[in-house]
Amino acid sequence: MLKINQLHKSYPIGDSSLHVLKGIDLSVEEGEMVAIMGSSGSGKSTLLNIIGILDEAGEGEYILDGVPIKDLTEKKAAVYRNKFLGFIFQSFNLINYKNALENVALPLYYQGMNRKDRQKLAMFHLEKVGLADWATHLPNELSGGQKQRVAIARALAANPKLLLADEPTGALDTKTSYEIMEFIQQLNDEGKTILMVTHEEDIANMCKRIVRLRDGVIMEDKKVTQVRAEQHV
Amino acid sequence: MIRFLFDRDTWQEVYDSMSKNKLRTIITMIGVWWGILLLIGLLGSARGMENSFNRLFGDFATNSVFIWGQSTGKPFKGFQEGRRVRLSLSDAKKIEENIEGIEFVVPRNQNRSLVVRNFLSESFSVAGDYPLLDAVEKKKLIHGRFINQNDIEEKKKVAVISEDVYKQLFKKDEKAIGEYIQINNINYTVIGIFEEGKISMGPTINIHIPFTTFQQVYNQGDRIGWMMITGKIEYDIVQIEKDCKLLLKNLNDIHPRDNRALGSANAGQEIGKVTGFLKGMQFLTWFVGIATLIAGVFAIGNILLITVKERTNEIGVRRALGATPFEIKRQIVVEAVFLTLIAGLFGIISGGWILILLDHLYGQGDDAVLVNASVSILIVFVALLILVTLGTLIGLIPAFKATSVKPIEALREE
Numbered sequence: 001m002l003k004i005n006q007l008h009k010s011y012p013i014g015d016s017s018l019h020v021l022k023g024i025d026l027s028v029e030e031g032e033m034v035a036i037m038g039s040s041g042s043g044k045s046t047l048l049n050i051i052g053i054l055d056e057a058g059e060g061e062y063i064l065d066g067v068p069i070k071d072l073t074e075k076k077a078a079v080y081r082n083k084f085l086g087f088i089f090q091s092f093n094l095i096n097y098k099n100a101l102e103n104v105a106l107p108l109y110y111q112g113m114n115r116k117d118r119q120k121l122a123m124f125h126l127e128k129v130g131l132a133d134w135a136t137h138l139p140n141e142l143s144g145g146q147k148q149r150v151a152i153a154r155a156l157a158a159n160p161k162l163l164l165a166d167e168p169t170g171a172l173d174t175k176t177s178y179e180i181m182e183f184i185q186q187l188n189d190e191g192k193t194i195l196m197v198t199h200e201e202d203i204a205n206m207c208k209r210i211v212r213l214r215d216g217v218i219m220e221d222k223k224v225t226q227v228r229a230e231q232h233v
Numbered sequence: 234m235i236r237f238l239f240d241r242d243t244w245q246e247v248y249d250s251m252s253k254n255k256l257r258t259i260i261t262m263i264g265v266w267w268g269i270l271l272l273i274g275l276l277g278s279a280r281g282m283e284n285s286f287n288r289l290f291g292d293f294a295t296n297s298v299f300i301w302g303q304s305t306g307k308p309f310k311g312f313q314e315g316r317r318v319r320l321s322l323s324d325a326k327k328i329e330e331n332i333e334g335i336e337f338v339v340p341r342n343q344n345r346s347l348v349v350r351n352f353l354s355e356s357f358s359v360a361g362d363y364p365l366l367d368a369v370e371k372k373k374l375i376h377g378r379f380i381n382q383n384d385i386e387e388k389k390k391v392a393v394i395s396e397d398v399y400k401q402l403f404k405k406d407e408k409a410i411g412e413y414i415q416i417n418n419i420n421y422t423v424i425g426i427f428e429e430g431k432i433s434m435g436p437t438i439n440i441h442i443p444f445t446t447f448q449q450v451y452n453q454g455d456r457i458g459w460m461m462i463t464g465k466i467e468y469d470i471v472q473i474e475k476d477c478k479l480l481l482k483n484l485n486d487i488h489p490r491d492n493r494a495l496g497s498a499n500a501g502q503e504i505g506k507v508t509g510f511l512k513g514m515q516f517l518t519w520f521v522g523i524a525t526l527i528a529g530v531f532a533i534g535n536i537l538l539i540t541v542k543e544r545t546n547e548i549g550v551r552r553a554l555g556a557t558p559f560e561i562k563r564q565i566v567v568e569a570v571f572l573t574l575i576a577g578l579f580g581i582i583s584g585g586w587i588l589i590l591l592d593h594l595y596g597q598g599d600d601a602v603l604v605n606a607s608v609s610i611l612i613v614f615v616a617l618l619i620l621v622t623l624g625t626l627i628g629l630i631p632a633f634k635a636t637s638v639k640p641i642e643a644l645r646e647e
Binding site: 049052054055056074075078079081082083087089093094095096097098102106107109110111115154158 | 241242249250253254546547549550551552553554555556557558559560636639640641644
């Protein structure tokens with residue numbers, strides 16, 4: 001699915017530069033559910049952003065679904081993001097003046113799908129996250145959990161191969177977090193590859209594999225027994 | 234691109250982002266609307282003022298000078314100082330023949346006479362005139378005709394009277410053409426009624442009679458009261474005035490440096506001053522108008538800059554979902570152009586209302602300050618086009634900036 005070789009990334013800070021990722025080797029197979037853990041500043045978000053083609057790698061190799069991701073034009077990057085990747089953010093990042101259905105339909109709009117198909121497909125995904133009744137509501141009329149579910153529906157709408165989640169439960173209470181995780185686990189059961197960044201142990205243990213980062217290098221990479229979220233709900 | 238413009242989704246996006254950001258939309262629209270409104274108001278008022286001046290001078294040959302005889306100020310060729318100078322028909326003829334650049338020379342005579350009709354009488358100024366006067370100082374005839382060549386040749390006792398004379402000697406709606414009036418105990422047939430002009434150089438004339446009739450009735454001989462001289466448009470009327478005066482001094486035995494002997498009024502010079510003022514005003518109008526436009530452009534650019542800044546996060550999200558930079562810029566431009574066009578059209582419409590209002594307040598009646606205050610629609614549309622184009626170009630700067638940063642940086646902006 002994806003393969004990373006000796007990935008480096010540094011940010012310029014004034015005259016010096018901050019070396020954030022210091023040679024990461026990582027490969028993820030299809031159907032995996034990986035948690036990337038680490039304290040703040042460990043480089044976990046940077047890694048996720050590079051995987052999501054939201055940021056560029058410094059040195060090293062990154063191959064996504066057989067395509068080397070290097071020196072892409074912004075246009076190409078946009079196409080890959082649209083086709084391969086679905087994003088779930090900590091702060092949901094819904095467009096606040098569009099209702100739930102329109103938010104979900106947005107990636108399909110950029111795929112060039114016509115309006116009717118788009119709305120049908122978006123509705124299908126909203127139903128899947130259990131928010132069909134809230135289709136015409138604006139984000140500020142939804143609870144945090146509902147917002148995140150809309151965001152998940154949006155990430156799924158374009159049927160991406162890889163779902164990337166940056167602290168998906170970071171802004172939610174425990175109960176809602178587990179509901180969201182339950183849903184993400186279901187998606188994984190259906191075969192979606194999922195990569196998420198988190199700093200919460202319980203959330204990480206609901207994945208199948210945990211990668212621990214510290215100071216830009218991988219400290220530990222182990223498979224774990226998945227804790228099913230529905231046990232906690 | 235054409236398909237994009239006719240796509241319902243495009244306009245849905247525009248409508249969404251505009252209607253959900255009402256304050257921003259309204260502020261932008263007010264900026265553009267105000268700019269166009271001011272421009273139309275300014276240009277329209279300036280045009281109205283110009284029209285009003287043109288109406289005042291419109292019937293009058295602007296390139297003209299009046300010359301009449303006064304008393305000599307210097308002794309010359311044995312004549313004493315203080316001799317009365319009387320110009321003659323032959324003087325007028327010589328000027329017409331000898332001075333370069335002359336268009337018309339119109340000799341005139343004038344005096345005040347008692348005019349009687351039935352039991353009404355009043356003193357009016359009466360002038361003996363040639364038909365040519367109509368070419369120099371266009372007479373607006375309400376009824377009838379002006380003096381013609383036949384009247385001159387046959388020394389007919391006919392009179393063209395002013396509206397004012399008509400009002401004083403005739404009853405309202407009474408027929409005047411063909412009726413008799415008595416001027417100095419001689420009967421004249423009224424052949425025309427004219428409207429008095431707003432501005433006339435020289436004395437106000439109430440009644441025009443044929444020059445030859447005047448000559449005979451008042452026993453004028455060859456003498457004339459004054460002459461109106463008009464120059465061809467490409468000649469300088471000030472030079473013509475000098476040439477004419479020099480010739481007249483020569484013909485009438487006046488010292489060449491005698492400045493008192495001949496009186497003159499140069500209409501060209503007087504009107505030139507007003508025209509200069511109008512030109513200055515026009516320049517000022519354009520200057521202020523263009524400055525207003527530039528201010529409008531900056532207003533649009535500024536609001537677009539804020540818009541893009543405000544929406545950086547949204548732009549980041551859209552890019553994460555697969556929007557290309559081109560799609561994002563296109564959306565911003567379509568929004569901007571649509572917004573400014575609509576606001577501009579509102580500006581044009583309300584500008585029209587302002588002009589109607591101005592016309593209502595200041596444009597009515599004969600002595601209106603603004604006559605037909607109006608703006609060429611072409612100028613307005615060109616102004617709108619400039620406003621939209623420049624505003625959008627300025628607005629593109631932040632749009633380019635927003636799409637040139639990495640999406641992750643845009644996403645981090647809250």
